[in-house]
Amino acid sequence: MKNFLLFSCLLLLAFSFRSPADQQTWVRVNLLGYRPDGVKVAVWGSKAPDASLRTFSVVDAETGAVVWTGKAGKAFGAYGPFTQTYRLDFSKLTKSGSYRIKTETTESPVFRVDARVYDGAADFCLRYMRQQRSGFNPYLNDSCHTHDGYTMYGPMPDSTHIDASGGWHDASDYLQYVTTSANATYHLLAAYRDFPEAFGDQHQANGLAGRNQTPDVLDEARWGLDWLLKMHPKDDWLFNQLGDDRDHAGMRIPKEDNFYGKGFERPVYFCTGQPQGLFKYKNRATGVASTAGKVSSAFSLGYQLLQARDAGYAQKLQHRANTAYALGLKKPGACQTAPGRAPYFYEEDNWTDDMELAAVALHTINPNPAYLTQALGYARQEPVTPWIIADTARHYQWYPFVNVGHYELAKNLTGKSRKEVIAFLRQGIDIVWKRAQQNGFYRGVPFTWCSNNLTTSFATQCYWYRQLSGDARYEELEQACFDWLFGCNPWGSSFVYGLPGNADTPTDPHSAFTHLKKYPIDGGLVDGPVYGSIYRNLIGITLYEPDEYAEFQSKLVIYHDDYGDYSTNEPTMDGTASLIYLLAAKQHRK
Template structure:
C-alpha cells in the first residue's frame, strides 16, 4: 500500500472526468455504495469476464487526485460460466474523511464517502418505512388513513362480533397485520433504544420524542388492542383474499368492510408479545414517567405470560410465519419481565428456558437465539459461548465464499445478514472483543452493494437500488418507497418452486445458485417487511452518529 501526497495540482478537462462511474460490459467493481466509517475494514471485489490486464488499482478523490494505490489480490474462486476472473482489494488504510471512487483498468466505481456520519442517512430513511406501513388513524405516510373498520368479525372465539383492531402496521407489501411480526418489530425498536439511547434518541420531527419510540407506540397500541379477552388475543387481521385482489392503495381497499380477525395463541407468540410489553413498561416509566401506560404494559405482559402452561403442546400450524420452537421467546419474555419487576421467579424461568434452547445458527423474525443469549449472559456467562458458537458458524460460512456472505441464502437473505451484524454487535458489547468486526462489516456491506449483483437492497440508498419493489404503495408511486429494505437474492430452487424464476434481465449474467429479480411481482426477492426493517434499523442506527 502507498499513500500518495500531491504537492502540485493537475488540472483535468471536465470532458474526461465525471462523478458518474465509467462502466464496462466485461469488468465490474462491487463495493458498499454508501461508504465507510474512518476506522472500518474497507474492501471491494472485482469480477471480470477476461484475464486482468493490470495488477494495481487506484482510489481518487472528488478532485480526481490519486490518493491511494495498491495491488489487487486475485482469488481462486469462479462465479459462474460468465465470470472466471475475480480479485479482492483492501483499502482499509484509507481513513481520511472525503468522497472517493475506485479506478481499475479505466473502470470507475460509484463514488463513496468516508465519514463518521455516513450511515445516519440510512438510519433516517429506514425509520420512514414504518410510517408508510402504518394502518388506521396513525398519521401514515404516502397514503390516507385506512382500514378504520378493523376488524369486521372475530373468527375462532365464542363471541364473533367485530372489535377495534385499528392501528399497527401492514406487515409487508400487502395489508395483512400479524401479532407475531408486530411483536418482533415493536420489541426490536424498543431494544434498540434501550441498547444505545445516545444513538437512538434521534428526533427528526423535533417533537421531543425519539422517533423510534414514537414508532414503537404504534405497535404497542395495536398489541394491547389484540388482547381483547382475558385468555385470548388476536393473531392476525385479514386473510388470503388480500393477496388476490390486485394492486390498490390501502384507503381504497376493496375489503375495507370485510377484514376478519383470527384468534390463535401459541407459546412463541406469547413469548414475543410479553417481551415487547415488558420492555415497554420500563421505557415508558423511565423516559416518559407515564406510570399508567407502563403499568398497563407490564400487567398485560405478566397476565399473558402466565397463560403459557395452559396452552396445548406446541403445534404451530400458522400458514404464515410458522415457528419451529418457543423456548427462546419464553426466555426472552421471562428475562424482560424480571428486568421490569426484579421478581426472581422470572429470572429462574428465563434461565431454565434458555438452557432448553437448541442450537440454531440463523436469524429471522422467528430465530432470535442470539438476542436471547445476549440478554441471559448478564446473569449466566455460559450464554456468551453459545452466542459465539453462532458467530463461529457465520464466520466459517463467510470464509467459504467469494463475497463473504455469512448466512445461507433464503427467503429473507438481507434480514438474515442484518442479523449477523446484530449478533456481532451484541458479542462485542458483552466481551469488548473485535473478533467479529470484519464479519459484521462484510454482512453490512453486502446489503449496501458489495454483492455480485451490485445492488444496494434499500430503496434510494446508494446509486443502484430496487426500483420495482413488491409493494402496493410503491406500485402507485413510480416505485418510490423510502427506507424499504427488500428481501434480496434467494435460492433458485425457491424461486422455481413458486414459479418466480425471472426472464432474462440485467441481473441474469450474475445469477448462480442464488437469483435476484427487481420486479413488482416478485414477492420473494423484492418485498420489504417490518421485521426486516426493524433489524436493519438497529444495525445502521448502531453505526450512526
C-alpha cells in the same frame, strides 16, 4: 434531525457506475460508505476466463489522484456470476473523503469515508415504518382498515367483532401479524434504548410532520404497542393475525377491503396453539409461546422506556407483559400464521428463544432470580438458531432469525453463566464464519426467502457478541454482512429503497405504493436474493421489465428489481425495523 442535512449531502455524492456492454470485471463497494476507523473492504469480480488481480488503488473521486495502493491478496475463485473474486482491503485508509476503487480494467462507484457517514440512516428508514401504518396512514393523510375485525377460532362465537384497527401492514400487502409486529416493536424500542442519539423528533404521534418532544422512533414503537394491546385485550385472550392471503387479490393503495365476506371487516385469528387455516391449507402450530413470548418482551421493554413519560400506559404494558408470558408458559410451542388459499405461511418452528427473551425482559422490570433461571433454561434448549447449523430454512421457520434473548440474558448474568450464553452467540457466528471464508463476499448466510432479514439479524448478532465479549475476531464478517446490504454484492445494488440517494437502489419493488402511484417507499428493506432453486419453484412470478441485472444472475442465486418478483424485491416491515437497530448501532460507533 440535526445530522440530517449533513447526511443528505453525503448521499448526493454517491451514484451508480454503469459499465460498458463488453465489461467483464466489476468492483463492488458499500454505497453507503465506510467509517475511517472501521473495516473497509471492496470485492472485485470478473467473468473473464483465467482472470486475476495483483494490485488496486483508491483514488480521490474529484481529482483522480491515487491516495492509497494495496495488494489484491488471495484469489477466492468463482462465486455466483463471477469466475474469479478478490477481497480488496483498504482499512488502513483513514482520511475522510470521496473515493473510487480503481484497477487496470475497471473502477467502482463513488463512496464516502467519513466518521458521520451513517448519520441519519436509521431515521431515514423510519419513513417506511410510518408509510406502513394501518388505521390512520400519515403518508396518505387518510385512514384505512378501520372496520377490523371479526374473530376466528376464538373462545367467542366466530365472526364476533373486536377492535383490531391500527398497527402496521406486514409487507407490501396489507396482512398484519402479531409475531412480526412484536418483533419490529421490540427492535424499535431497543434501538432507542441503546442508541438514543440516532433519532430525532420531526413527527407527531400520528406520524404527521411536527415535533412533539418525543423521538420519532418512540412514536413509531408506541404505534406498534397500541396494536399489540388490542391483540392481547384480556388476560387469557391473544390473537395472532389480521387478514389472510385473500388480501393478495390485487395491488391497491390501502383502503377498506370488502372481499373477506363480512363487509369491510377482516378476520382476526385467535392463538389456539393448534393448526389453523380456513381453506385447503393448514399450518402446523403446536402452541402459543412463540407469539406470547414476543408480545411479552415488547411490552416489558415498552414499560421500561415509557414509564417516565406515561405512567398509566406503562402500567398496562407491565400487566400485559406478565399475562402474555403466562400464556406462553401454559401453552408451550410455536404459533404459526394461518394460510388462506395459497400454501405459503410463516412456518415458525421455534419458541424457546421468544420465552427466553420474555423472561429476561420481565426480570429487567421486576428483578427476580427465578426469571433468569427460566431464561437460562430456555437458552440451553436452543443455544444456536437452527438455520445457522442447517444452512437452510423454510419461510420464517426460525424467527426472529437470531436469538435476541441471548444478548439480553448475557447482560444480566455474571460468571460462568454469562460466559456460557456468550459462547452460544460465538458458536453460531463461528459456524457461519467457516462457510463465509470460502467465497470473496464472505457470504455465509443462506439465500432463503427474506435473506436480507437474515443478513441484517446475523450482522446484529456479530455486533452483540463483540460488545459483550470485547472479541473483534468476527468484525470483518460483521462488516461484510452490512456491506452486502448496501451494494457489496454481485448485483452492485443497495437493497434499501432510496438509501443512499443517487445510488443503485430498488426502483421497482413489489409495492403498490410504487407500482400504482410512483410513491417512494423510502427506507424499505427488500426481501433480498434467493437461491435459484427456490426462485424456479415459486408460484405466480412474472417479470414485467427487462432484467437490468441479467448478467449477474446465476444458478446459485437470483435478485430482481421488478415488482413482479415478490420473492426478492418485496420490502418488509419487520426486516426494516431490524435494520433500523443495526443502522443506529453503526451511527453510534465512536
